[in-house]
Amino acid sequence: MGWQLTVGGALLGLGGLWISYCLLLLVSNYRKARTMGLPIRIIPISHTNPFWTVVDRHVLAIIKRLPFGLGDNNFTRYNFRGWELDDGCRSHDEMGDAFVMVTPGRNWLYIANPEALTEVFRRRADFHRCVELTEILDVFGPSIATAKGQRWRMQRKITASCFNEPTNEIVWREALWLAKDMLHYWSTKSSLTSAADDCRTLSLHVLSRASFGKSFKFEGHEERGTTGISASYKNSLQTILENCVVIMALGTKTIAKPWMPKRIQKIHEAWVTFRKYMTDLYEEEKKAFSEGHTGGGNLMKSLVRASHEETKIGTGLTEAEIYGNIFAFNFAGHDTTAHSFTFAIYFLAANPDVQAWIREEIQEVLGENDEEWSYTQDFPRLKRCLAVLMETIRLYTPVPVAKWTDQQAQILEIGDKVVHIPPETMIIPAYVALHTQPENWGSDAVDWRPSRWVTSTSIPSTLDEEELITPRRGSFLGWSDGSRDCVGRKFSQVEFVATLARLFLDWRVDPVPLGEENMENARERVKTLIKTDSRMVLLLQMLHPERAPLRWTKITDSATDVRRSY
Ligand code: HEM
The missing domain is CATH 1.10.630.10 (Cytochrome P450)
Structure with missing residues (x-):
């Protein structure tokens, strides 16, 4: 019984440490997001976290069933890969051309403004492809998809x-x-x-x-x-x-x-x-x-x-x-x-x-x-x-x-706003809304x-x-x-x-x-x-x-x- 308690305690301790670490990251990312002066949504788990992507919809389906509208929140609305398809234009109707999703991993800046996005694609040296997401392609050698x-x-x-x-x-x-x-x-x-x-x-x-x-x-x-x-x-x-x-x-x-x-x-x-x-x-x-x-x-x-x-x-x-x-x-x-x-x-x-x-x-x-x-x-x-x-x-x-700012801050005009984007921010064309x-x-x-x-x-x-x-x-x-x-x-x-x-x-x-x-x-x-x-x-x-x-x-x-x- 003694060792089970020790292992259980250690696991609880590790879990607690991990949650505290994520909270710290979330607070730090929230501070950075605020500097952009755009509407913000916060989610507790990075929606690209590989472990989370395995269980995300199952867990959220259970939470959604909570009584008294408790299951109706940003967590269940945004915290899964591909949430955009379900959401359509709604988020941009509510928050305008751009908003920031704060996650413990990175801040994700969603943009549904055609001119701003054209500028993002034009400034290739400022807004890089996020090769972290494409490096799985390098299993046989480096390729165009990941090269810089x-x-x-x-x-x-x-x-x-x-x-x-x-x-x-x-x-x-x-x-x-x-x-x-x-x-x-x-x-x-x-x-x-x-x-x-x-x-x-x-x-x-x-x-x-x-x-x-x-x-x-x-x-x-x-x-x-x-x-x-x-x-x-x-x-x-x-x-x-x-x-x-x-x-x-x-x-x-x-x-x-x-x-x-x-x-x-x-x-x-x-x-x-x-x-x-x-x-x-x-x-x-x-x-x-x-x-x-x-x-x-x-x-x-x-x-x-x-x-x-x-x-x-x-x-x-x-x-x-x-x-x-x-x-x-x-x-x-x-x-x-x-x-x-x-x-x-x-x-x-x-x-x-x-x-x-x-x-x-x-x-x-x-x-x-x-x-x-x-x-x-x-x-x-x-x-x-x-x-x-x-x-x-x-x-x-x-x-x-997905593009990102890498280690540099960038300035981008989105509609009538000039937005100062901090380093390490993901830039996401909001396809479903744009299209x-x-x-x-x-x-x-x-x-x-x-x-x-x-x-x-x-x-x-x-x-x-x-x-x-x-x-x-x-x-398009x-x-x-x-x-x-x-x-x-x-x-x-x-x-x-x-x-x-x-x-x-x-x-x-x-x-x-x-x-x-x-x-x-x-x-x-x-x-x-x-x-x-x-x-x-x-x-x-x-x-x-x-x-x-x-x-x-x-x-x-x-x-x-x-x-x-x-
Ligand atoms: C309906 C079909 C297709 C769609 C919707 C599509 C879409 C895309 C998109 C959106 C990108 C940019 C990805 C990024 O910036 O991260 C891309 C890149 C790329 N696609 Fe396609 N693609 C299609 C078919 C193809 C086909 C048939 C090939 C080759 C036979 C191909 C080869 C590539 C390559 C090599 C890149 C990387 C280009 C670079 O980094 O310079 N795609 N594709």
Whole structure:
């Protein structure tokens, strides 16, 4: 009994010390926050604390149930990752363009003012990317996502030269080829529950072709092999993507130890497999390059070549940086696109009129033979298809961007206020508020309506007179802004548009009604699922899309299609 009391006492003591330490930090951060002269909200636990993120919603759900309104407070409203999605514009309506969230970790300055944010993105040297949040990407070597200063400039220059039109052409072809098989697979299912998983497969296969020049045939959820090179590439990458945090926390040397638990050993095996995959292809490309074979394009080849050119002038990527960047592309380009696809497919299933609207464009621009569909001529004309992606990302922005002031204080004009921002303050673009402000997006800003992105030069207009709108600068930040924006923006747009065009040319998707439901009820249920089931995991995603099964139907005549004028 004696030792239990001692251990219990020690634990209590440690707990008390930890709470006192957090309180001290909170008070110190509160003092700094007050100097900014902005509204303040205080939360007791840092919402990015890795232990807290595991239990946050469960704990808060219990506290919310407390009687007499005791559970209705800033703790339950703000103290979890992704609170913005639930909150919408509310906080900024209450507190204006900017407010500070005080946490024991750092102060988070939320800004919903387009001009101020444009300035933040322009002043890259004052407002840095918070690489603490992206360093999990360095599991194979340093990359553009985490590099700083001169090293980042060199990496960005080389990387940007690889994301070029020949790469986009490859993405277009590969996505069309894969989408055709995905559609075939989907059309055999009377109740499709694997749309999200299949979108991930498609996106991974496009990346494999673009990164390494390796094409893998599409395999639906139930067709997947567990052996062979495609499986080893996919499974290892998938395992690494899902366990980046563990690899980062323990380090690649520690996860290699034979005494590690089986689960960790599996992660290490995946790391070794993927690294070998990259090393073999790197050696292949280097050999081909030294023998003068420069034809055919993929990102690995382009990195080796561009890096070789740069080396002549004394810079260039190291081998570790090439692996780091290839992994960063795979990481940054995989779930971002796949999750956006899943959202879009479900939104389209709930909105047959939008399906008809994009189909009108697809049928006008593209003929029956997809072999003849041209990236250079057809992609720029598929504006309604691109509008579906823009609208989806406007409402469900997958990548949350965070900047910070590092060790310097900064001055920033936010609306009519000049704010003195202390060192070590996080700067957070308030996406949900920015992307739904009625002054920029209209009174129906919270509705998913892709046609808001398309305008026409004349009324009535032909499809070729339609143009995509350019939103007010700083009011749409789906791919970020400034010189450190997404290098894969067009890559993802081409992949999305090609896939959408292939899927919806002559097919439609509907939810499968459950029980006594009619189709209208089923569509409403899908809309509710999107709203209630979307959460920030590593990125924003639907958690359980399989709960709303889908069905694809070939359009045999115009009667099967639902047309409505816009
Ligand atoms: C819908 C799809 C995508 C979205 C919404 C998206 C969004 C973003 C955002 C918001 C950033 C800035 C992050 C920050 O500042 O912290 C970013 C950076 C980046 N993205 Fe994407 N992305 C997408 C697809 C892709 C694809 C397909 C690739 C590559 C194949 C890619 C590669 C990158 C890289 C390498 C960076 C780091 C750029 C730098 O630091 O200079 N992204 N992305």
